[in-house]
Amino acid sequence: MPQGQPSVVPDDGLTTRQRRNRPLVVVHTGVGKGKSTAAFGLALRAWNQGWPIGVFQFVKSAKWKVGEENALRVLGASGEGGTVDWHKMGEGWSWVQRDIQGDNATNEEKAREGWEQVKRDLAAETYRLYVLDEFAYPMHWGWVDTDEVVDVLRNRPGTQHVVITGRNAPEKLVDFADLVTDMSKVKHPMDAGQKGQKGIEW
Template identity: 65%
Template sequence: MPKGQPLVVPDDGLTTRQRRNRPLLMVHTGPGKGKSTAAFGLGMRAWNQGWRIGVFQFVKSAKWRVGEQSVLETLDEVHRTTGQGGPVEWHKMGSGWSWSRKQGSEDDHAAAAAEGWAEISRRLAREEHDLYILDEFTYPMKWGWVDVDEVVATLRDRPGRQHVVITGRDADPRLIEAADLVTEMTKIKHPMDVGQKGQRGIEW
């Protein structure tokens, strides 16, 4: 329900409006489905508000292309041609980030992930996007490819009104502690359990 009443009114010296407009750090974690899908769904809402969206996919394969990418790129084109909605940038780690000249660094995922995070830090400092979708970013955090304390401090101290959503299993407790909103997706039942493989249009 969208217009719920808060359970507690905090003693933080902020007005309801200030508090309402506070930028959010969101985490979608857990072993179930829907973590990324819900994050890209948030992207639809953000686009509709005219927000500047930056998607950063920390996935290994550059070949992988989810339906959401096509859709958000279509929406970016709608924005550029009609002014409706907001601009969308979609960056994928794959075999080197699009802004990077270092191609063929495909094998060094740790370096690529660190480079991705460094770019995101710079964009946060410049307040370049209104919504950052850091897809599967829990894994570089888990595997020590980025410094979790530094990531959490940078996110916590980010300027202005920038929303961030991070997806992936096994979110670090320090990230959960710093987050405003954490949802865990739990698998109750999945077709792969009964021998069904993923299918086009549903899984990607």
């Protein structure tokens, strides 16, 4: 993509510099591949800027995305770029003690607990980039209130970029977000009878 010029200059009272540094809410949605993969690709850029990165994986199984997780852990520990904290719902969020919310918690409860932590981190400006992986689902299912998410994101302090992935991103979130990409499937090997394979699917 060329660096290019914006197609319109908004009448928002901001300087170009202020506008340039405005923190973004990015949404990757659609039924195609690449939603999470592109989010983790974005994390590489954030890492290169030396930013602290927080990943919150809102998925039941912790099996997937081990490649991205291992890579970002190595990068975060390399001392050359930013730091990386990787939180997994599938293994029980790291900040939740087992005796408080154990294995009996429903996925709905777990998803909500994840969102509560994201809120705390946003308020504390813990990270500069948040990857809320598959977070579109709990919103879509009504487990987490989309109005509240938009409200929290709108009023977040400082310069905190937030990337949200998942199919069926709610309309209200899409309306609010700054950058929205729809990944649509043109062709997938499973259509031709091929199963997922290591190095490609995970």
